[in-house]
Amino acid sequence: MTVSRRKAILGTVAAGGALILGYSLWPYPQREKARAVLGHSADNALITTWLKVARDNKTTIIVNHADMGQGSQTGLAQMLADELDADWNLVSILEAPAEEPFANGDMIKGLLLGGELNIPAILLPPLGYLAPKVSRLIGLQITGGSSSIRYTGVAAMRPAGAAAREMFVSAAALNWNVPASQLTTKLSHVHHAASGRSIPYGDLIEIASKLTPSDSPRLKTPDQFTVMGQPIPRPDIPEKVNGTAQFGIDKRLEGMKYAAIKHSPIFGGEVESFDEAAIKNMPGVVRVVKLDGAVAVVADNTWHAMNAVRALPVTFKGGESTGLSADAMYAGFEKAVAAMPDSDDRKQGDVEAALKGATTVVEATYRLPFLAHAAMEPLNCTVIAHEDGTAEAWAGSQVPLGARGAVAKALGISASKVTYHNLRMGGGFGRRLETDSITQAARIAGEMKGTPIKLTWSREEDMQHDKFRPAGVSRFRGGLDKDGNPVAWFNCYNWKDMPADACLVPYGIAHQHIGSVDAKAPVPAGSWRSVAHSRHGFFTESFVDEMAHAAKMDPYAFRKKLLADLPRHRAVLDRAATEAGWGLELQPITGLRRGRGIALQEAFGSITAHVAEISVDEDNKIHVDRVVVACDCGDIINPDSAQMQLQGGTNYGLSAALYGAIELKDGKVAQSNFDNYEVVRLADAPHIETHIIRSGAPLGGLGEPGTPGIAPAVANAVFAATGQRLRALPLKLESNRAPQTARL
Amino acid sequence: MPYHLTINGTLHDVDVEGEMPLLWVLRDVIGLTGTKFGCGIAACGACTVHVNGEAVRSCTLPVASITGPITTIEGLSVDSSHPVQKAWIEKQVPQCGYCQSGMIMAVAALVAHNPKPSEAELATTVTNVCRCGTYDRVREAVASLASV
Ligand code: FES
Ligand code: FES
Numbered sequence: 001m002t003v004s005r006r007k008a009i010l011g012t013v014a015a016g017g018a019l020i021l022g023y024s025l026w027p028y029p030q031r032e033k034a035r036a037v038l039g040h041s042a043d044n045a046l047i048t049t050w051l052k053v054a055r056d057n058k059t060t061i062i063v064n065h066a067d068m069g070q071g072s073q074t075g076l077a078q079m080l081a082d083e084l085d086a087d088w089n090l091v092s093i094l095e096a097p098a099e100e101p102f103a104n105g106d107m108i109k110g111l112l113l114g115g116e117l118n119i120p121a122i123l124l125p126p127l128g129y130l131a132p133k134v135s136r137l138i139g140l141q142i143t144g145g146s147s148s149i150r151y152t153g154v155a156a157m158r159p160a161g162a163a164a165r166e167m168f169v170s171a172a173a174l175n176w177n178v179p180a181s182q183l184t185t186k187l188s189h190v191h192h193a194a195s196g197r198s199i200p201y202g203d204l205i206e207i208a209s210k211l212t213p214s215d216s217p218r219l220k221t222p223d224q225f226t227v228m229g230q231p232i233p234r235p236d237i238p239e240k241v242n243g244t245a246q247f248g249i250d251k252r253l254e255g256m257k258y259a260a261i262k263h264s265p266i267f268g269g270e271v272e273s274f275d276e277a278a279i280k281n282m283p284g285v286v287r288v289v290k291l292d293g294a295v296a297v298v299a300d301n302t303w304h305a306m307n308a309v310r311a312l313p314v315t316f317k318g319g320e321s322t323g324l325s326a327d328a329m330y331a332g333f334e335k336a337v338a339a340m341p342d343s344d345d346r347k348q349g350d351v352e353a354a355l356k357g358a359t360t361v362v363e364a365t366y367r368l369p370f371l372a373h374a375a376m377e378p379l380n381c382t383v384i385a386h387e388d389g390t391a392e393a394w395a396g397s398q399v400p401l402g403a404r405g406a407v408a409k410a411l412g413i414s415a416s417k418v419t420y421h422n423l424r425m426g427g428g429f430g431r432r433l434e435t436d437s438i439t440q441a442a443r444i445a446g447e448m449k450g451t452p453i454k455l456t457w458s459r460e461e462d463m464q465h466d467k468f469r470p471a472g473v474s475r476f477r478g479g480l481d482k483d484g485n486p487v488a489w490f491n492c493y494n495w496k497d498m499p500a501d502a503c504l505v506p507y508g509i510a511h512q513h514i515g516s517v518d519a520k521a522p523v524p525a526g527s528w529r530s531v532a533h534s535r536h537g538f539f540t541e542s543f544v545d546e547m548a549h550a551a552k553m554d555p556y557a558f559r560k561k562l563l564a565d566l567p568r569h570r571a572v573l574d575r576a577a578t579e580a581g582w583g584l585e586l587q588p589i590t591g592l593r594r595g596r597g598i599a600l601q602e603a604f605g606s607i608t609a610h611v612a613e614i615s616v617d618e619d620n621k622i623h624v625d626r627v628v629v630a631c632d633c634g635d636i637i638n639p640d641s642a643q644m645q646l647q648g649g650t651n652y653g654l655s656a657a658l659y660g661a662i663e664l665k666d667g668k669v670a671q672s673n674f675d676n677y678e679v680v681r682l683a684d685a686p687h688i689e690t691h692i693i694r695s696g697a698p699l700g701g702l703g704e705p706g707t708p709g710i711a712p713a714v715a716n717a718v719f720a721a722t723g724q725r726l727r728a729l730p731l732k733l734e735s736n737r738a739p740q741t742a743r744l
Numbered sequence: 745m746p747y748h749l750t751i752n753g754t755l756h757d758v759d760v761e762g763e764m765p766l767l768w769v770l771r772d773v774i775g776l777t778g779t780k781f782g783c784g785i786a787a788c789g790a791c792t793v794h795v796n797g798e799a800v801r802s803c804t805l806p807v808a809s810i811t812g813p814i815t816t817i818e819g820l821s822v823d824s825s826h827p828v829q830k831a832w833i834e835k836q837v838p839q840c841g842y843c844q845s846g847m848i849m850a851v852a853a854l855v856a857h858n859p860k861p862s863e864a865e866l867a868t869t870v871t872n873v874c875r876c877g878t879y880d881r882v883r884e885a886v887a888s889l890a891s892v
Contacts, residue, residue, distance in 0.1 A: 070839065240841030241848060250777035252775055647879075651877025675783075680879070
């Protein structure tokens with residue numbers, strides 16, 4: 001299947017009569033293949049993109065980012081289609097197969113050209129590279145880091161569409177024997193006004209396919225956009241309302257067996273022994289497979305497999321987290337950050353002297369717990385390992401090529417022997433950058449050659465064996481002069497995560513010392529939507545609020561004053577404040593204490609401000625009533641998707657602000673499912689208004705920037721409402737209720 | 745033992761244990777995978793289907809206890825023409841879409857009884873989890889139903 005599909009995509013005019021344009025400007029390892037296909041010099045190659053136009057004018061845009069609901073496949077297709085002057089009604093989207101020619105070097109190029117010095121952290125874990133070498137990243141296929149639109153879209157999709165448009169114009173010019181300058185394009189047709197002729201792209205594919213694409217096609221100016229910037233309905237939505245969308249977990253194959261898994265509850269623990277005989281006679285059980293730090297039971301359906309693995313007596317031994325509990329861990333972190341940083345992120349001026357000379361010194365220490373991703377679709381993967389040394393696999397992954405590699409490695413075969421199919425993801429949020437469940441499914445399948453195996457993690461395993469957002473503690477000291485101007489900012493935190501600059505603040509404070517200490521816990525950590533920004537956003541934006549109050553200034557005005565040199569930041573802050581009615585009294589409601597809080601965060605190339613309006617009830621429970629989000633992401637490709645991402649990102653961060661906590665007890669995760677790891681539901685989901693500022697700055701990401709600002713905005717609002725400063729997540733006020741007397 | 749289930753108007757004979765949850769009968773035995781597994785403990789709503797027109801969480805519903813016809817997302821309409829499905833497309837509710845089968849079934853059962861639920865009624869009845877955070881759109885879509 002993949003071989004023929006690859007041919008179909010890479011062939012020039014394929015059997016079906018389609019012109020296929022692969023457009024590559026980067027000398028990646030598959031260059032020879034690409035050259036053969038693209039028919040132009042690839043020496044100056046930087047980008048890759050794929051476009052297929054059939055004789056009937058149907059246009060297939062091939063995108064190399066996976067769908068987890070973020071809408072970027074649609075956005076990417078919009079970018080190419082607009083430059084192509086394609087008729088959107090003729091466009092369909094195909095996710096690129098997990099094959100090297102479709103790796104996204106574009107994203108890496110975007111990172112380089114975009115001036116970012118660091119590869120977003122979200123891209124690192126699947127690679128396990130401590131010091132990422134850009135050259136090693138080029139062969140990747142990654143969806144993460146809020147990168148699809150701003151890198152692949154800008155660097156690849158638009159030029160590819162523009163180049164193809166020029167090829168159709170040239171083809172029509174040859175066909176009609178008229179100068180190309182007299183031709184225009186619209187809705188997948190080339191027009192010649194002078195003679196009144198027009199011709200569909202589909203009639204030109206023969207000629208166009210013989211032309212060499214330009215490596216510097218002329219791009220549209222924003223006023224010429226017809227598809228970009230439009231709230232185009234997402235083509236993936238219809239199949240998501242009638243049950244036909246195929247997620248990884250939905251894969252079914254003839255003769256398939258179902259596997260369930262149980263991991264060592266202590267991180268890093270190993271399987272010492274298990275008693276297969278005890279479950280052998282349970283209904284449907286086929287066999288037990290021992291894995292690294294886990295056991296799996298294979299059965300005739302998921303329920304039987306899960307029941308049996310739960311009943312299976314297993315003895316685990318060892319593990320790094322043995323005996324570790326939350327209190328001891330936080331105590332250790334607090335002790336560590338009480339010292340000076342051993343690695344500096346920013347050191348300017350003389351903080352110690354400035355603190356000595358300050359009229360007021362504000363000090364505070366914050367903390368936050370581990371978090372699980374808790375994507376709605378538990379981890380799963382389906383693999384069949386054939387006797388002939390080939391294999392086929394299905395899952396939803398943010399790293400399809402990595403998934404293919406994981407299958408190959410687990411089976412001890414070369415990646416070229418593996419066909420990997422990426423299906424829809426029921427949420428990713430960074431969890432599906434990891435390939436642990438894919439390796440496990442392949443290992444089980446390797447033990448049962450010829451039998452398709454679907455491994456599904458229970459929710460409990462998914463929650464307790466996540467790659468968690470790291471817990472952390474962050475200590476601050478801030479100095480204000482006699483007029484309430486901040487002069488010093490000291491911050492020491494533990495467990496540094498990426499992006500490295502997430503801990504920096506944009507505020508103009510002369511003396512700054514920000515750095516980390518290397519205190520971690522033996523708990524597997526990973527990329528959680530917005531990564532380090534979700535931690536530092538809470539820390540820094542809470543502390544800036546504390547400084548504002550210490551200076552007896554309005555927290556919005558205080559921030560604004562410190563952003564004198566940053567007009568984009570100021571504009572975002574202003575927009576959120578204005579739309580939220582900052583400064584106007586909140587409608588009083590009997591029995592409730594109400595307040596507003598504000599927070600500002602720059603992340604993934606976008607600047608975002610949140611204003612939260614909250615109420616605290618008589619039981620001291622926090623309700624978030626309304627949230628206003630303003631975001632300058634440069635420009636937007638699809639306003640509808642942009643809104644959804646900001647709303648979704650905010651709700652994701654709100655779950656963490658109000659509820660999220662994975663805590664260790666005796667080395668094991670105490671939480672197990674949505675009954676004790678509560679998340680935001682309709683009843684506590686605020687109304688979220690979004691306002692996009694199209695500043696024209698380089699495109700910023702949208703998948704993650706909605707997340708970091710909501711926790712500090714709510715915490716700051718709680719302070720405004722109650723005068724209580726909450727310095728730990730999740731945010732909880734002491735209950736007002738007298739403790740219940742035990743009833744006998 | 746064999747159970748006779750009417751699912752989306754079709755009779756299915758399934759030979760399973762009585763305590764097997766309907767969710768796994770649907771997904772693994774019959775192959776109707778539109779109904780999703782999210783938690784297995786009736787805490788998320790991803791597995792919501794209708795039994796006798798009522799929304800139920802199929803992950804904890806033993807097949808032996810079922811006495812009426814079952815409707816899954818695949819049977820809500822033949823062509824996505826149920827008003828809730830139409831509103832979901834119109835308001836572009838789904839993101840990843842994984843929770844949406846259950847969300848749609850829960851909302852469809854609610855509006856069958858109460859065509860114009862208030863936001864508070866919606867929130868207390870539809871307690872499904874959506875980790876993508878589509879709640880604003882869910883509310884908009886339900887509100888649009890009421891105005892039809
Ligand atoms: S899977 Fe049934 S409620 Fe979560
Ligand atoms: S749309 Fe993804 S969980 Fe609801």
